[in-house]
Amino acid sequence: MLDPRLFRSAALSSAGLGMTITFFGSFGLFYVNASLLQYGRGFSVLQAGLGVIPLTVPLLVGTRYVPGLIRSIGIPATLSAAFALTSAGLLGLSYASTMAYPVYAAGLFVIGLGIMLAAPCLTAQIASALPVERAGIAGGLQSATRELGSALGVAVVGTILTAGFTHHLPADLGRHAPLPRTVQEALTLAPADHTAITEAFIHGADTALRAAALVVLLAGALVVAGARRAQRTAPR
Template sequence: MGTRYVPGLIRRLGIPATLCAAFVLTGAGLLGPSYASTMAYPVYAVALFVVGLGIMLAAPCLTAQIFSALPVERAGIAGGLQRATRELGSALGVAVVGTIVTAGFTDHLPTDLSRHSPLPHTVQEALMPAPADHTAVTEAFTHGADTALRAAALVVLLAGALVVAGARRAHRIAPR
């Protein structure tokens, strides 16, 4: 719904500045839920809203960048490239975040569970042999999830810096 206002923002600020705002909002928004276990729900909801704003700003800018990089007769290639990068980013993001959650979770399990063979990789697996350790298992999972969200925020900010630098370079060398 808000994407209809993005073209006007791009005209006023330019694509690089709009992309910079998008990546900063998305990265900052991802940090919010990483502190959710110590926050009230409205703060968590605001953080998710900020992530949504960042993505709302980024999508049209990135689409414009991809489509402007190729001649009109190659629009199909640009669309395919856009879909492929979105799919690859989603799959890679899920794999990396899942790995970080699991590593953080298993590293912070109570000592008796961390010696268990096989090592539990889910909350359910950890609670089966030790239902009394519910609080410690929950805290271990929360630690893993918080670490994964912070890592995702860092990746978004670093990737954003690269994308914005590329967009600035593209706009400097583009014919006027």
């Protein structure tokens, strides 16, 4: 149903990659954030839910200003800021796991700014890259790239988190067969090692967030390069 020749368009291919990376970073964060707040900070489930609010503030308040910003500075500059902010926020969170919550909240807010800039910009770029009669294809492609990015974010971040967690478990648990792969499993086997187990989880989560930040930054650079190329080749 999707003609692969459409991806000869630099605008469409870069926007598709950009949407994938945006959702890769956001769902990678969603995968670890609630557990990190609960195990790392001792938040209840309700507190963890409320703790993510700073991420949503830019999306609720600032999205309506993004079209004007795009008209002022252009798509490449807007996407550069979006991926830089998202990457910086993910990296900042990886060092703020045990800091005061306002510091952690600031990292969430920065990520929210990045998503706020990226999502409407990329949506418009995908829609404008195809003629009106192919609007359905544009909508389907947008949904597909979102789902792909979400799945990759959970898979990659989850794998790195699990590897880091199991590697830093206390020695007695590290020799256990089968190896516990969640905090709950580890606590069931060794409740006295609560502190060491939660520290192992935090270490794994921090490593996963740093990996996600690097992926977003590098792939985001490719997206921006594609957007610049599309801009240069666009008919005047």
